[in-house]
Amino acid sequence: MSVSAPTPAARLPADRQPSAAALAERATRYAALEWLSRPVWVFDIDGRCVHWANTLALGVWQACTLAELCGRDMGSDMSETVAQRLAQYQSDFVLRRDASFNEQWTLFPGGVPVSLNVRFSGHRLPDGRMSMLCEAEPVGAVAPESLRSVEALLHTAVMITLYAQNGEALYRNPAARAAVLSPGERLQERIANPAAFAALSRSLQQQGVATLTLAVRTPQGERWHELSARRCNDAVTGQEAVLVSEADISAIKHTEERANYQSLHDGLTGLPNRAHFTQRFARAVEDARAQSMEAALLLIDLDQFKDVNDTLGHAAGDELLVATAQRLRQARHGTEVLARWGGDEFLVLITSPRIREDLDALHERISVALAAPLAVAGTQLRVTSSIGVALYPQDGETIEILLRNADLAMYAAKERGRNTMVYYDGGLAETVRSRTELEKELRLALEREEFEVYYQPRVDVATNTIRAVEALVRWNHPRLGLVSPAQFIPACESMGLIGVLGLRVLSQAARQQVAWAAQGWDLVVSVNLSPRQFTSAGLLHDITGVLRQAGVNPARMELEITESILLGEDQHVLGVLRELSALGLTIALDDFGTGYSNLAYLQRFPIHTLKIDKTFIQDTDANRSLADLIVSLSTLMKLTAVAEGVETQEQLDWVAGRGIAQYQGYLYARPMPVQAFTEWLRCHPPSA
Ligand code: C2E
Ligand code: CA
Ligand code: CA
Numbered sequence: 001m002s003v004s005a006p007t008p009a010a011r012l013p014a015d016r017q018p019s020a021a022a023l024a025e026r027a028t029r030y031a032a033l034e035w036l037s038r039p040v041w042v043f044d045i046d047g048r049c050v051h052w053a054n055t056l057a058l059g060v061w062q063a064c065t066l067a068e069l070c071g072r073d074m075g076s077d078m079s080e081t082v083a084q085r086l087a088q089y090q091s092d093f094v095l096r097r098d099a100s101f102n103e104q105w106t107l108f109p110g111g112v113p114v115s116l117n118v119r120f121s122g123h124r125l126p127d128g129r130m131s132m133l134c135e136a137e138p139v140g141a142v143a144p145e146s147l148r149s150v151e152a153l154l155h156t157a158v159m160i161t162l163y164a165q166n167g168e169a170l171y172r173n174p175a176a177r178a179a180v181l182s183p184g185e186r187l188q189e190r191i192a193n194p195a196a197f198a199a200l201s202r203s204l205q206q207q208g209v210a211t212l213t214l215a216v217r218t219p220q221g222e223r224w225h226e227l228s229a230r231r232c233n234d235a236v237t238g239q240e241a242v243l244v245s246e247a248d249i250s251a252i253k254h255t256e257e258r259a260n261y262q263s264l265h266d267g268l269t270g271l272p273n274r275a276h277f278t279q280r281f282a283r284a285v286e287d288a289r290a291q292s293m294e295a296a297l298l299l300i301d302l303d304q305f306k307d308v309n310d311t312l313g314h315a316a317g318d319e320l321l322v323a324t325a326q327r328l329r330q331a332r333h334g335t336e337v338l339a340r341w342g343g344d345e346f347l348v349l350i351t352s353p354r355i356r357e358d359l360d361a362l363h364e365r366i367s368v369a370l371a372a373p374l375a376v377a378g379t380q381l382r383v384t385s386s387i388g389v390a391l392y393p394q395d396g397e398t399i400e401i402l403l404r405n406a407d408l409a410m411y412a413a414k415e416r417g418r419n420t421m422v423y424y425d426g427g428l429a430e431t432v433r434s435r436t437e438l439e440k441e442l443r444l445a446l447e448r449e450e451f452e453v454y455y456q457p458r459v460d461v462a463t464n465t466i467r468a469v470e471a472l473v474r475w476n477h478p479r480l481g482l483v484s485p486a487q488f489i490p491a492c493e494s495m496g497l498i499g500v501l502g503l504r505v506l507s508q509a510a511r512q513q514v515a516w517a518a519q520g521w522d523l524v525v526s527v528n529l530s531p532r533q534f535t536s537a538g539l540l541h542d543i544t545g546v547l548r549q550a551g552v553n554p555a556r557m558e559l560e561i562t563e564s565i566l567l568g569e570d571q572h573v574l575g576v577l578r579e580l581s582a583l584g585l586t587i588a589l590d591d592f593g594t595g596y597s598n599l600a601y602l603q604r605f606p607i608h609t610l611k612i613d614k615t616f617i618q619d620t621d622a623n624r625s626l627a628d629l630i631v632s633l634s635t636l637m638k639l640t641a642v643a644e645g646v647e648t649q650e651q652l653d654w655v656a657g658r659g660i661a662q663y664q665g666y667l668y669a670r671p672m673p674v675q676a677f678t679e680w681l682r683c684h685p686p687s688a
Helices: 020-029 055-060 066-070 080-095 144-155 174-178 194-207 250-264 274-290 305-312 314-331 355-371 399-415 427-447 485-495 498-518 531-535 539-550 571-583 614-618 621-636 649-658 674-683
Strands: 002-005 040-044 049-053 100-109 114-124 130-138 159-164 169-172 209-218 221-233 240-248 294-302 337-342 345-352 374-376 379-381 385-392 421-423 451-460 466-477 481-483 524-528 557-562 586-592 609-612 640-643
Touching: 020 049, 020 066, 040 055, 049 055, 049 066, 055 066, 080 114, 080 130, 080 174, 100 144, 159 174, 169 174, 194 209, 194 221, 221 250, 250 274, 274 294, 274 337, 274 345, 274 399, 294 314, 294 355, 294 399, 305 314, 305 531, 314 337, 314 345, 314 355, 314 374, 345 355, 355 385, 385 399, 399 421, 399 427, 427 466, 427 485, 451 498, 451 674, 466 485, 466 498, 481 485, 485 498, 498 524, 498 531, 498 539, 498 557, 498 674, 524 586, 531 571, 539 571, 571 586, 609 621, 614 621, 614 649, 621 640, 621 649
Parallel strands: 002 100, 385 421, 466 524, 524 557, 557 586, 586 609, 609 640
Antiparallel strands: 040 049, 040 130, 100 114, 114 130, 159 169, 159 240, 209 221, 221 240, 294 345, 294 385, 337 345, 374 379, 451 466, 466 481
């Protein structure tokens, strides 16, 4: 310890200066120590001042009188480490009455270093506080290196302990003393993990040295220490001992752990991320190969997630992702690896001796887990997913190839109407290649006006006569012939071409309505609107412009929208729909039952027609109970219910039995080009 006596020495405040009477009392009490041949003083640890000193000690401290020394403020330039050490000594003395310590001190009275060996022991002051009795001895001729090394040992934050063979501490530097739970603590008691202690002992035994990072019990709780130990001999007794130095690396360790965790997990959902999944994939595949098992990669993509994000906002989208991640975790059986791949895509890796069986079971569990309605941003959502599967090793051996193929299969699942799982097969790649081709050609197609509108009648169930007609766009591709909208509408949407195309279809359909009306067939013509068209601010203006130009009566036009645009209860959407409705247009809710099926919308938005999706008409009885609900609701709310996709008489009978007002489907007529439809109208005149 270096203690410099400042010149002039800092003084204690006046109210803490000892009185003459107090000094006289101390002189009497310690009279027996006055004549010792060494400098002796009592240090008041709490007060940071000398309580009493003999004459030799006054000399050491270069003080003229006891009053002057006892009035010095020893705390004024005391470093934090010295203060901590003093507190440590104080508590050691309280714990062990016979405790004493030796330190080599360098004092700087008058700026000249004086080295002393100081021995400290506990001493109770008359008021009961623990103070320190210090006895000094000159060090004599000591090499400067040794003086400096002693200083370093006392000041360093590195904890240094010399242990006897039985684990008892022979010496601790102040830092080590501050880090033990009790002074008598043995090495094995400090180390939290017995296995770590065993490793330490083994390494010391075999190599004589050991370095490891381990958890240590300290008064501050469990901390991470980097510990180096080496076998040596105690300089005093010559017995075998172990010198241990420890550095607290908890902060580094925690930062490292956090960084490591963050680098391997997705911040939003807490699931493993790409990097983590890739690591796990390598291991799982190796295991699968070793045990001749199969593996499969599932790419899970949420259906209509983009709609949630666009209409309810990103916070709601995030909420949906977090909830979905939680549900997927539940669907997992334990051995599968689940990860978030990015956006609304999740990945599962499964290994099994019976892969197909297990995949089907997993798919079932995922569907069930996702099926329950989910409350997000005050709206009930029904979440479904499209899943693509690629099998290892037949569909690919590397993660890149398996992913690409699972992705193709996932797209196929989307195209097959979503909410389904599709296995990869070689033909899918071809499909995708042609889709990319199509995208390139779409722009040209708009310029060259290759789009044509087909018409399909909507029929009254009771009278079997036409009530309305739906306009359905086709692409007359110069090479491929007629291309279905299912193939190019999504591409138009993502390329931002849907606005132009949609208005063109509306314009043609409106003109056609006028033309047919002139021939005596004043049909209601319905036109599909893409949700993406609603993101355009000018939609209302564009629609009214087109209708006016066509000279059509708006009351004879219907617009088919899908539920997704109602999701956010967006004021803009509501405003547009109200205005359209005010113009006389009617609004149909298309594909009802496939989306979020939130029946509450039917009340809040100006909707006139409900088109029940064909899956309900064509599917098993299980689904039909929801159809029943939809029908009774539409009756209640005075909406016109329309059954879509009626292909068989049996289906029509079912539709009629339910009291559904109208239907549309191949059973009656397929969509037809305008010429053919007009011919057909002559033979099937609409009901008045
Ligand atoms: P949608 O609005 O649900 O149209 C009904 C679809 O069902 C049509 O497919 C129609 O041909 C088909 N369909 C009719 N009766 C039956 C049947 O009995 N069985 C089966 N299996 N299908 C039947 P299409 O014409 O291929 O259109 C597909 C989708 O493309 C439409 O579904 C609509 O969402 C979209 N679409 C078509 N034209 C346009 C358009 O001008 N604008 C926009 N935004 N979307 C359009
Ligand atoms: Ca439609
Ligand atoms: Ca539909």
